[in-house]
Amino acid sequence: MEEEIPEALYLLNMISERSFHQKAPNLLYSKFVATAFLRVCFGYFFILNMFVVVVQATGVIDIFFDVLALQFLQQVDGIAFRLAKMDVFGKHIKRASTRKCFRVEFEKLPFARRKKMSIFVKIMYIFNFCSLLSAMSVVTYRQNTGYYYCRSIRVLMEDDIWIGAFVVSVDDEGVVQLVERNDLIYSYFNGVYVINGTRHGRPIYVEQ
Numbered sequence: 001m002e003e004e005i006p007e008a009l010y011l012l013n014m015i016s017e018r019s020f021h022q023k024a025p026n027l028l029y030s031k032f033v034a035t036a037f038l039r040v041c042f043g044y045f046f047i048l049n050m051f052v053v054v055v056q057a058t059g060v061i062d063i064f065f066d067v068l069a070l071q072f073l074q075q076v077d078g079i080a081f082r083l084a085k086m087d088v089f090g091k092h093i094k095r096a097s098t099r100k101c102f103r104v105e106f107e108k109l110p111f112a113r114r115k116k117m118s119i120f121v122k123i124m125y126i127f128n129f130c131s132l133l134s135a136m137s138v139v140t141y142r143q144n145t146g147y148y149y150c151r152s153i154r155v156l157m158e159d160d161i162w163i164g165a166f167v168v169s170v171d172d173e174g175v176v177q178l179v180e181r182n183d184l185i186y187s188y189f190n191g192v193y194v195i196n197g198t199r200h201g202r203p204i205y206v207e208q
Helices: 004-014 017-023 029-056 060-074 076-085 091-097 115-144
Strands: 152-155 161-170 176-185 191-199 202-207
Touching: 004 029, 004 115, 017 029, 029 060, 029 115, 060 076, 076 091
Parallel strands: none
Antiparallel strands: 152 191, 161 176, 191 202
């Protein structure tokens, strides 16, 4: 859904300084480049925010609603611009948003005249792809190695008792050694547990 980066790169690729001065002689080309650069930065912030949302989310529904909120924020400027042209924010804002420069159509440049910019755009897309893939690879690797596991857990249970529970004792290999009936007092297990290795891909916590 991110569209600010490709649109800004497309404008830089298609509108040269010469054609810009021919169509809009009263405007500065440097301001046009600055606005395109700001759009690129905005797009990168959007992607970074999306990445953080996906990494920290605990459910698919949470990601869905967060993405909808981000998409709305990304479209606020376009909505405000259309409202300004409808004279919602006053005459001065309407005149500024309906200037002739916003309706100018630029001729499509041949590939020979925009070859350098085309190469730059392709490099940007490759950079974006490699950056996102590298970040996701790091997160996936850390997930598999237990980097994000809690180092310690504090357990606090109520004073409940399970009378006649089946208590199973297992060894380090996970083999059942003893099964017996006993009263299970939950509060007996209260305390702080620290991580001590893994078993079958799951962390093992031992009472400190």
